[in-house]
Amino acid sequence: MVIDALVRLGRSGLTALAGIGRAHVLLAGIVGGLPELLPRPRLLLAQIYNIGVLSVLIIAVSGLFVGMVLGLQGYYVLNQFGADESLGIMVAASLVRELGPVVTALLVAGRAGSALTAEIGLMKATEQLSALEMMAVDPVRRVLTPRFFGGFLAMPLLAAMFSALGVLGGWFVGVGLLGVDDGAFWSQMQAKLDFREDVINGVIKSLVFGVVVTWIALFEGYDATPTSAGVSRATTRSVVHAALAVLGLDFILTALMFGD
Amino acid sequence: MGTTRTMEILVGAFMVAGFVALFFLAMRVSNLSAAGAGDGYALLARFDNIGSLKVRAPVSMAGVRLGRVEAIDFDQETYQAVVTLRIAPAYDQIPTDTFANIYTAGLLGEQYVALDPGGSPDYLANGDQIQHTQSALVLERMIGQFLFNQAQESSQ
Numbered sequence: 551m552v553i554d555a556l557v558r559l560g561r562s563g564l565t566a567l568a569g570i571g572r573a574h575v576l577l578a579g580i581v582g583g584l585p586e587l588l589p590r591p592r593l594l595l596a597q598i599y600n601i602g603v604l605s606v607l608i609i610a611v612s613g614l615f616v617g618m619v620l621g622l623q624g625y626y627v628l629n630q631f632g633a634d635e636s637l638g639i640m641v642a643a644s645l646v647r648e649l650g651p652v653v654t655a656l657l658v659a660g661r662a663g664s665a666l667t668a669e670i671g672l673m674k675a676t677e678q679l680s681a682l683e684m685m686a687v688d689p690v691r692r693v694l695t696p697r698f699f700g701g702f703l704a705m706p707l708l709a710a711m712f713s714a715l716g717v718l719g720g721w722f723v724g725v726g727l728l729g730v731d732d733g734a735f736w737s738q739m740q741a742k743l744d745f746r747e748d749v750i751n752g753v754i755k756s757l758v759f760g761v762v763v764t765w766i767a768l769f770e771g772y773d774a775t776p777t778s779a780g781v782s783r784a785t786t787r788s789v790v791h792a793a794l795a796v797l798g799l800d801f802i803l804t805a806l807m808f809g810d
Numbered sequence: 811m812g813t814t815r816t817m818e819i820l821v822g823a824f825m826v827a828g829f830v831a832l833f834f835l836a837m838r839v840s841n842l843s844a845a846g847a848g849d850g851y852a853l854l855a856r857f858d859n860i861g862s863l864k865v866r867a868p869v870s871m872a873g874v875r876l877g878r879v880e881a882i883d884f885d886q887e888t889y890q891a892v893v894t895l896r897i898a899p900a901y902d903q904i905p906t907d908t909f910a911n912i913y914t915a916g917l918l919g920e921q922y923v924a925l926d927p928g929g930s931p932d933y934l935a936n937g938d939q940i941q942h943t944q945s946a947l948v949l950e951r952m953i954g955q956f957l958f959n960q961a962q963e964s965s966q
Contacts, residue, residue: 592814599817603824642839707828714831717839736838743840744866753832 573769576690580698580768583691587699593692597700601662601764605708608661609654613712616649617641617719624720625728634724635734639742641720642713646743646752647808650713652800655759658705659792663767666697667788670771671781679772694768701767705760706753713752751807758803759796766792850877851902851936853895855910855923860891861946863912863921869895871925876901879923895923895940905930906938912946921946 587594624640670693673679679689717739724730743749767788774784860882869877877897885892897904907928914921925940934940 595818595821598821598824602828603817603820606824606827646835646839704824707825707831710828710831710835714834714839717835739839741868745836745840749832749835749840752835 569773572773573765576694576769576772577765579688579690580694580765583688583695584699586691587695593696594699594703597696598704600665601658601697601701602704602708605658605661605704606711608657609708609712610715612653612657613645613650613715614719616653616712617645617716617721618723620644620649620716621720621723621728625724625730634728634730635738637720637724637730638735638739641724642717642739642743643748645713645716645720646748648800648804650709650716651752651755651759652796654705654709654712654756655763655796656793658701658708658760659763659767659789659796662701663763663792664785664789666701666764666767667771667774667785668781670694670697670768671774671776671784674772674774675776675778675781677776690772694772698761698764698768701764702757702760705763706756709752709756709759747808754807755800755803758799762795762799763792766795850896850898852880853897853904853934853936853938853940855893855895855940855943856885856888856890857893857910857912857943857945858890859945859948860893861912861914861921861948863893863923863946867920867922869897869923869925871901871904871927876904876925893923902933902935904934906932906934907942908934908940909942909944910940911944914947 620641621637624637625634628634628636628640670679673689673693679693682689682692721735725732725735770784770788770791771781774780863879863882865879865882867879868875869879877895879893880896881894883892883894884890895910904925905928907930909926909928911924911926912921913924928942
């Protein structure tokens with residue numbers, strides 16, 4: 551009885567470890583395909599279109615509304631202390647440092663990551679990847695590498711759009727609707743936010759999230775059981791794992807970057 | 811060919827929009843447009859107590875920001891705090907007998923270094939030390955002093 555439980559525990563532990571190992575081997579293969587991708591920028595372009603351009607609408611609308619809500623909520627709290635002028639720094643700091651990179655990563659995981667997993671999983675289920683291999687084309691380098699770098703490049707740009715539109719949304723609510731002073735809103739923001747400390751660290755965060763989200767999406771698709779049920783499970787796992795990884799990593803990155 | 815071209819245009823517009831957003835964050839939201847770190851000249855000031863003064867706190871004269879606190883060190887010989895002030899190069903006419911005080915912005919705000927100009931015809935240059943300094947007011951010490959005075963008054 552005890553032995554059975556131990557066997558189950560050991561088996562699940564080994565399965566998880568083997569999965570992590572396969573994911574890293576896949577990542578090495580994907581990154582190794584970069585030299586072959588560079589002479590063919592059209593492949594990369596198509597993926598930036600799929601992951602980046604098609605996500606712009608949801609990113610822009612969410613960024614605007616998140617910023618507006620931050621402006622509204624922040625105003626109610628800050629107003630109690632007579633610190634309305636700090637609204638700008640509050641909205642901008644929370645967007646640039648945290649919400650921009652994190653919410654963008656979560657939205658991209660839902661909007662583009664799930665699509666990547668389903669696409670790769672179906673390619674596997676319908677043996678398109680095997681067909682490529684039969685033609686002596688490495689499916690990892692031909693199919694996965696452009697998708698990976700597309701996501702890697704699109705993520706920081708999307709996060710920057712999210713933060714910028716969020717700040718504008720907060721400005722619209724704070725200055726336009728609630729009557730915070732326009733000059734104080736911007737000057738407090740510029741006085742307290744540092745380019746290297748805040749903006750660059752936010753970009754680094756979103757680059758890391760770009761790697762993690764696309765890597766998990768591609769791995770789950772590539773590693774899916776090649777059946778319809780398998781692809782459906784892989785798509786769910788892709789979104790769940792990507793969201794958990796982004797939130798967990800965000801804590802670690804925040805502790806490292808803004809620790810002192 | 812038509813669809814490829816549309817896609818290329820959209821990707822181009824996407825990248826432009828992304829970089830415009832980054833540029834907006836850099837110039838409008840953060841302080842990149844203000845004087846960057848590293849340029850300007852350094853002044854030293856020794857304080858008996860700097861309170862909770864932090865690196866990057868503003869240095870101001872007449873309420874106008876002239877620079878930032880670049881570094882805070884501790885001198886083991888004199889047991890004083892050595893604060894390095896980085897002043898923007900445009901403000902190069904600070905008299906040698908200037909006073910450096912540590913004040914608090916607002917009741918609970920952050921602490922900053924305020925410079926009060928003296929009357930000397932000579933100006934401070936890179937690496938010079940400000941001779942006259944006044945320490946930060948520590949709230950507990952003030953309250954302690956106040957209570958002590960009260961007790962003395964009531965005993966008289």
